[in-house]
Amino acid sequence: MKILIWNCRRTGNNTFKRNLRELLRAHKPEILVLMETKVTFSSFGNFFNNLGFSASTVVDPIGRMGEIWLLWDTAHVNVHTSSVSNQYIHATIHKEDYEEWVLSAVYASPNPVTREIFWEELERTATNMNQAWLVAGDFNNFTDHSERRSFTPNHNFTRAQRFRERINNCNLIDLGSVGPRLTWTNNRQGLANTMERLDRAMSNAQWRTLFFLEGTVRTLPRTYSDHSPLVVFTQGKLKLNTDGCSRGDPGQSHYGGLLRDEVGSWVWGFQGYLGHCTSLEVEIWGIYRGLTIIMQKGMSNITIERDFQAAMDLIRDGAASSSPFRAIVEDANFFLNRCQCSIQHVPREGNQSANALANLEANQQEHLIYLEDPPSSILSLLITDMVHASVNSRRD
Template identity: 65%
Template sequence: MDDYRRVNILMGQPDYQTPPDFPNKESMKLLFWNCRETGNNTFKRNLTEILRIHKPDILVLMETKVSLSSMGMFFNNLGFTASTSVDPTGEFGGIWILWDNLTVNVRVSSANYQAIHTTVHKESYDDWVLSAVYASPLLRNRDQFWGEMEAMAENMTTPWLVAGDFNDFATQGERRSFTPNSNVGRNNKFLERISNCNLMDLGCSDPKLTWTNNRQGMANTKERLDRALCNAAWSSLFPGCTVRNLPRTYSDHSLFVVFTEGV
């Protein structure tokens, strides 16, 4: 309880909230976070505390805005001794995947500025594919990303988890704003793309709206931009999978944890 109260205080939440009922300790845990820039001391303090509490097997950071080489020792000291990355172009983007190679092995198959595709191997688990996503905020680039995903899905028979920041939302229930959304077709297109890739949404706990524009009052907008998707084979491999969104801290995006539940 002391650890949970401490992280609540760090995240600006009431310190009396009851801890959530997390899945069993045998779960493999993957933590995803659009952190909106790494490298500064505030980020390091927040991430260190989050990792101490949640202890993920695999850490995925998006929109890092700096190169991974500048922070190698920081992550080594936290126990993440192996990594792969697509560094940002200028100050835009960046996707990092980090893990402890004594407990899990992540093999990269392909990568670009919108996704890193890997195969995850862990003792007592079947191998499965992880695609860590930071989809571009630019529509034409997202169209390219989804075209590549649909081509990949045509030959995908392996269990497949696709997770990260998609810079898109699926329904009007995934947006809260006093500004009307005039582009309902955007939602339909996103759902169609998910379906074309034979993927399903794994759902999530509250807070369901993972991004805010940080404006006050009537100008505030919140959307669900961050999520985990999987194919039927991954769902069958991990039928007890749970996705837990965590309160926002440091970034304008919530971080989330995917629990596979141990096999």
């Protein structure tokens, strides 16, 4: 199941509609949550019906309050709304072959006093919660200094501490995310720019165990709004593709890789320079670098795809004691098992995006460059991969 959650900061114009269509086409969510819509739901006519979202629960704006829309595709999921306020919608989610669970779609007020009312009500809900529970949306708050980047100091440590206390009082677990960490920007330039992590998904332990062991939360790049959309994948399988490029064997070598979701959308990528080495060595290093990023991000259950069988066999089966690659192979194998990842072979044509990253900058000599967004030169390859992923999922 997939849930798209977005503080879209004004709807109703053609730019919003075009951006939303692209998001829905790429990620195909069954449930859609929109916040800060600024217009009434009725003004959209049949727009959402035509996109496949034929049912909804709506909190339209009342002055500067409210503005949460919860929509769903009745062909795939049934939703029963149990409680509504101007800061949340509580609903029970029914899907075939899934255990019933509760979704709280949140738009917490930017006003601290009003926001406290929301948390008091949420804590009462948590006290009586006996089902799997997901709480997601814009909380208009951050938990610590790592979730804020600004040249303007913020000394309101009490506010962040209180936010953490509220989360703990509700027995919620932050599900984290992959992609850009900070979800909101004030859109100012230079020293006036501020970015914060205001949007997140949290759950109780029951929901995490039932639905999230093979799931992920992905933060998408900002486009139309000053907030990034979030996509919650309850059972989405992520794939890491890596490749190496050696100009000669041995020769000057670069590697590259990218993590993608089940429909082929970019999550993050990397590239790096290894120096003068063999083609086998740079292929091993590409896999190793990808695994170290997975480890650092606390991720697991990722399928690694490669088109170089010899490198795969070494990492999976181990290197001989006399092999010059023994140390790096042992480290890669440790990360592979620790993160519960698997490795499999793909044809060369299925690894084109990783190959393009490895060949992208022949003259760059940084050992590792982490990429939050895809380079423009590989966008056409990513789109091709997404089309192939969509065709394969329909066949399955």
